[in-house]
Amino acid sequence: MIALENLTVRFGGLVALDAVSARFGEPVSGIVGPNGAGKTTTMNVISGFLTSQGGRVRVGDTDLLDLPPYRRTRWGLRRSFQREEIAGDLTVEENLRAMLDNLPLSRADKREELARALDFTGLGAERHRLGATLNSYERRLTDVARCVIGRPKMILFDEPAGGLTGEETEHLGALILAIPGQTGAQVLVIDHDVDLISRICSQTLVLDFGRRIAFGPTAAVFDDPAVKAAYLGLEAEDAGA
Amino acid sequence: MRMSGVIGVILLAVAVVLLPVLAGGQWVRIFTSTACFALAAMGAAFIYARLGMVSLAQVALMGVGGWVFLRLNHATALPFEANLLAAGLVTSVLGMLLALPALRMRGLYLALMTLMVAGALEIVFTARQFPNGGTGFWGVATSFSATVRRPLLGQSDPAYLRYSLLVMGAGFLLIEAHRRAAPGRAWALIRRSEAAAIASGVNVTLYKTWAFGLSGLLAGLGGGLLAGSLGLLDAATFRASESVLLFALVVVGGARFWFGAVATAVLYRVAPALLNNWGVDADLALILFGAALLHAVITAPDGIAGQILGFVGALRGRMPGVRP
Numbered sequence: 316m317i318a319l320e321n322l323t324v325r326f327g328g329l330v331a332l333d334a335v336s337a338r339f340g341e342p343v344s345g346i347v348g349p350n351g352a353g354k355t356t357t358m359n360v361i362s363g364f365l366t367s368q369g370g371r372v373r374v375g376d377t378d379l380l381d382l383p384p385y386r387r388t389r390w391g392l393r394r395s396f397q398r399e400e401i402a403g404d405l406t407v408e409e410n411l412r413a414m415l416d417n418l419p420l421s422r423a424d425k426r427e428e429l430a431r432a433l434d435f436t437g438l439g440a441e442r443h444r445l446g447a448t449l450n451s452y453e454r455r456l457t458d459v460a461r462c463v464i465g466r467p468k469m470i471l472f473d474e475p476a477g478g479l480t481g482e483e484t485e486h487l488g489a490l491i492l493a494i495p496g497q498t499g500a501q502v503l504v505i506d507h508d509v510d511l512i513s514r515i516c517s518q519t520l521v522l523d524f525g526r527r528i529a530f531g532p533t534a535a536v537f538d539d540p541a542v543k544a545a546y547l548g549l550e551a552e553d554a555g556a
Numbered sequence: 557m558r559m560s561g562v563i564g565v566i567l568l569a570v571a572v573v574l575l576p577v578l579a580g581g582q583w584v585r586i587f588t589s590t591a592c593f594a595l596a597a598m599g600a601a602f603i604y605a606r607l608g609m610v611s612l613a614q615v616a617l618m619g620v621g622g623w624v625f626l627r628l629n630h631a632t633a634l635p636f637e638a639n640l641l642a643a644g645l646v647t648s649v650l651g652m653l654l655a656l657p658a659l660r661m662r663g664l665y666l667a668l669m670t671l672m673v674a675g676a677l678e679i680v681f682t683a684r685q686f687p688n689g690g691t692g693f694w695g696v697a698t699s700f701s702a703t704v705r706r707p708l709l710g711q712s713d714p715a716y717l718r719y720s721l722l723v724m725g726a727g728f729l730l731i732e733a734h735r736r737a738a739p740g741r742a743w744a745l746i747r748r749s750e751a752a753a754i755a756s757g758v759n760v761t762l763y764k765t766w767a768f769g770l771s772g773l774l775a776g777l778g779g780g781l782l783a784g785s786l787g788l789l790d791a792a793t794f795r796a797s798e799s800v801l802l803f804a805l806v807v808v809g810g811a812r813f814w815f816g817a818v819a820t821a822v823l824y825r826v827a828p829a830l831l832n833n834w835g836v837d838a839d840l841a842l843i844l845f846g847a848a849l850l851h852a853v854i855t856a857p858d859g860i861a862g863q864i865l866g867f868v869g870a871l872r873g874r875m876p877g878v879r880p
Contacts, residue, residue, distance in 0.1 A: 388757030
């Protein structure tokens with residue numbers, strides 16, 4: 316269970332997150348909203364790149380906000396970014412080892428985790444290729460491999476399907492759906508692709524201007540007139556008509 | 557080991573055997589100081605290539621290493637190796653202190669900050685000079701200069717050149733060992749994006765400090781070796797402008813490759829000496845370096861080393877049976 320409790324972030328006079336609360340209990344959940352809604356801000360608070368002015372992020376007995384950002388990785392938090400952040404001068408394997416270097420695992424466990432992540436993402440044949448020589452989807456898969464490696468507890472994907480073809484998005488969606496079964500981690504996905512979110516997320520939080528406007532089962536959320544209004548720019552009554 | 561590493565070890569062995577025999581007179585000392593500056597250049601190159609950070613204090617840090625080495629040499633009976641190691645370690649600590657602002661600054665501001673440090677050290681060196689066996693904390697005597705001990709295996713100038721080349725090789729191997737291990741991977745991620753590094757659990761503070769400490773260690777070892785070679789150091793050698801020049805030549809030499817650091821040191825020490833030998837004003841080298849820097853910035857971002865690699869790659873591509 317991932318519980319966001321009254322998360323609040325202000326940039327000067329701008330309220331980026333306004334006491335947002337939600338309890339994610341499903342294996343794969345989504346956060347959606349128009350541009351500037353506060354999705355990535357939420358992710359940045361959870362991963363420690365932004366400090367919230369109030370609130371908590373509880374996973375089990377742990378309040379993630381009590382940990383420094385790099386320690387959250389050791390705890391079991393993983394995240395990807397909108398742009399694939401793969402070091403071009405490291406091979407795929409070295410990119411994954413860079414993550415394993417910082418985890419409290421034995422050498423044998425690290426080898427096993429590496430093999431498992433490469434196998435899960437189908438990157439085994441590319442393990443010795445430099446990051447700079449990979450295409451965008453291979454880089455994205457390397458990002459996914461980095462997220463599933465080392466027994467994660469919680470994985471955040473920030474617009475993972477950005478720039479991908481329909482076929483690649485479909486494959487990526489299936490991969491993300493398989494992550495909880497493979498690793499036991501809970502997954503939160505941010506994306507603009509409503510089809511992707513509908514397909515892989517059982518539960519969805521909708522943000523608009525930093526506020527929670529809907530939360531619940533994904534199908535019900537996308538039927539909510541307030542959500543349609545936020546996405547289509549209509550008055551709620553028109554959207555519900 | 558990669559092919560360039562194997563070639564490096566072979567070239568080092570050849571240089572250790574042949575250079576002291578073939579080089580005569582002043583050239584032995586010029587090549588020795590080239591090895592010392594190659595160590596410092598490697599430190600600056602590694603910070604630039606691995607972390608994308610510019611340190612304009614590398615020659616000044618060599619001065620710190622030289623100062624510590626001379627001070628210990630004249631004040632204690634410690635063996636050469638202990639003094640050299642102490643010079644490296646003290647400079648390494650200073651390098652780590654330099655990293656503190658690096659945690660918050662980058663780009664031009666970090667470069668300017670390191671330049672200010674180099675300027676401050678220049679003032680100290682000029683005002684206090686280097687220890688020469690005098691008394692007191694600064695250890696400067698005006699009427700005499702005590703001798704500097706050398707290592708058992710490097711008593712003569714040619715033997716000391718061999719010794720310096722071996723220390724240089726060890727420094728290069730130290731960098732390579734880091735590059736292949738966890739620190740190298742962490743630095744690659746930090747260079748790509750600090751956010752991505754943090755998301756991978758990298759302690760950015762620790763690894764940046766580590767990198768500056770390692771770079772300082774190499775500069776300190778270079779300074780200590782130089783002091784052992786010359787016996788007496790001059791403040792003019794460690795001016796802030798020399799640090800800027802060395803960094804410019806690191807770009808010209810090629811920061812990503814070990815032989816780029818060698819090319820840097822050769823340009824820095826051998827080229828002016830050659831011009832002198834040919835009866836040409838050595839300051840002409842500055843004009844040539846400026847042109848080379850422009851060339852590197854515009855058309856050869858990997859410098860001389862990158863161009864050599866490109867040339868070798870093209871040659872291999874033309875060889876029958878070898879795929880480009």
